[in-house]
Amino acid sequence: MKGMKVATGLAFFLGVAAQAQAAEPYAKAVLQKNVLTGSGTNVSMNELKVLGAPDNQYLSMGGPGAYILLDMGNTPIVDGIGPDLEIREYGAESGGVDEQYRVSIATADDPTRFVEVGIGTAYSLMDIAATGVHEAQYVYIEDLSTATNSSNTPGSDIDSVTSLHASTSGTLPSVTGLSYTHTNNGVRLSWTPITSSGVTGYNIRRSSDGKRFDTNPKWSVTKLENAFLDLDTSKTSVANVWYAVSATYAGGESALQVIGVPASTPLVLLPETQTVHLGDSIVAAWIDTSGDYRNPSGPKLTLNFTLPDEPRGPTVKLNLQVFDVDYSRNYIVINGHIARSLPQVDNAWLNTSLIIESGEFRQGANTLEVYARDSGGGEASNSLDDFMIKGINLTWMP
Incomplete structure (x- = not known):
């Protein structure tokens, strides 16, 4: 990726700024792209669907060779405690296939030098600490998928890119106060109720690595609830398990808030x-x-x-x-x-x-x-x- 040119002055802005609120922690502009059709017809080639908050609208990148370069605007990816970057790709849980994509980042000061963060599938949370980059302005997503080349939505299906530690205002409020306790019949999650009038409920997902979460939530609860009991105790007895809780709104879904439950100590x-x-x-x-x-x-x-x-x-x-x-x-x-x-x-x-x-x-x-x-x-x-x-x-x- 060395030598990849980033359009200066946001010349490739595509008129996107008006579609994403300035203080929201999502991708603001598409700077470069190479969207492919696969071996058939790609019916979801609109790159603008990657911008803004998660909304179940996605870009089908088209398979190997496809890429998209995004500008995070005034909410760059910041190295903080835990995951720093959330990417949502529609996978098996939404009726498709979990498809791989490679993620790299670059700073505003050196926009042609990209450092790989890792490879994701479905809903992925990534930590940029190991890259040595403390604040990334640009996110480069490269499609690696060959599983759906002949479908009408070939390649990785990217919905959104979120900066999890950006200083923001006006975005969809995320869950706070997430904690867990062991009970006699499972793991109980609890969180602080969101008082916003726009919240419609909460989604709960479970992961075995804390990085990859299914597109569709494993459970959903109403806005009147602020706790959930996972009765599948086998998940926390043999290995670590992670839960992600997000708030749902009429206009979308907040970023995932993740908590790890360690395996029982012998x-x-x-x-x-x-x-x-x-x-x-x-x-x-x-x-x-x-x-x-x-x-x-x-x-x-x-x-x-x-x-x-x-x-x-x-x-x-x-x-x-x-x-x-x-x-x-x-x-x-x-x-x-x-x-x-x-x-x-x-x-x-x-x-x-x-x-x-x-x-x-x-x-x-x-x-x-x-x-x-x-x-x-x-x-x-x-x-x-x-x-x-x-x-x-x-x-x-x-």
Whole structure:
């Protein structure tokens, strides 16, 4: 992109300024463009649809080779806390396809030197911090999509470009005070009610990376609500999850306000650095690089731990590592109740997880016991299964 010329004096302004309020944080002008027809007919080639607030009107760029250069006017892209730039592309959730596009930025002082920000799909939030640019005047979007070349809306379908940290007035008010709490049956989001008479409701989206959100909201609530409960607790138990809340108006939708909900922090009961050999026989072959685990510690491992609160959600994930488990009746017992049997594995470490009902745990003192048993599940002398175990931890599902 080096050497790409930007029209001086906004000569390629296309009479757009009157269509976007001066203080709104959206693209103000199209400076250059190359919109393609794909292999058929492109029925959405009006580049002016990219300008202004999100309004469900979009430019179909046409596929690889297509690009558009935008001027952010007096609301440049500013490097702030979190994402700085929001681009809305109509994808799978609106009945089409999630299509890729490359985003680059340039400053007002050096409009021919563009720095790549990243590649987006659908609704994407981008942080410009890694580019070294603190304030970008120009945004260059390059179409990378080949998925819809033969359709009547080929390529990436760009609706709007928003500067998330611009100092603005007169724009659609965004959600403020967004927060989350864990409950016994899900994640509850809450936000400060918007008192503007024009608000019609709120849209809620969920993402696995905090950057890409679906075009269509996963949920919508009325303007009378300022909270929402996500009952799909599995999303927050195994990985981080992000929510985006926006306000809807008769004339469009506000920018997304995003909050991350971290994955549950494991409660470590037996660290990976501490290996325990259960059973009753010396195993000559068991010499680990970090220690000699040939001598057994006995038929049972007991771990005591304290929980300040009752477990949230219906289940708890017990994570552990086991080595050379021969029998299927080596039990894990929680607070005196048999919860699960260890999986069988050959002479190799196995990382595994067991899902246990949260009712087996309680607030306060708890005990987890791991038993080495004989082939029938008993404790016959000199016939116990010999195996190693380490890395035991609990992940609470909110």
